[in-house]
Amino acid sequence: MLNQKDTDKLDIFNAVCWDYDINANDVYHILITKNDKNSPISFDTLRYKVLKYIPIDxxxxxxxxQEISSIFSDVNIEKVRNPQTKDFLNTFVTKKEN
Known part of the structure; x- marks a missing residue:
């Protein structure tokens, strides 16, 4: 369960849900559970939007x-445009494989 401080951190997810009928908490829930059954956006599309619009920090x-690994480990890094995000994912995947 998220406390208020953690819930406030989720506000940044509003950057990826502006053109969908979901809110920041929905984004978090879909990413954590990978359950997009009742969502207007797929888990796969959502995680690429997060990588595009949300800073790695x-x-x-x-x-x-562990959650980052679960959510992003199998993304196609070539589809990611931000160099810092690519570097992070490359480093993260390399660490995971070792």
Whole structure:
């Protein structure tokens, strides 16, 4: 369960849900559970939007390393445009494989 401080951190997810009928808590829930059954956006599309619009430092402050691995480990890094995000994902995947 998220406390108020953690819930406030989720506000940054509003950047990815502006064109969908979901809120920041929905974004968090979909990413954690990978359950997009009742959502207007798929888990896969959502995680790429998060990588596009949310700074890596914010992602790291919201999710644990294990959660980041679960959510993002199998993304196609070539689809990610932000160099810092690519570097992080490359490093993260490399660490995970070792």
């Amino acid at each position: 914010s992602i790291k402050s919201i999710f644990s390393s």
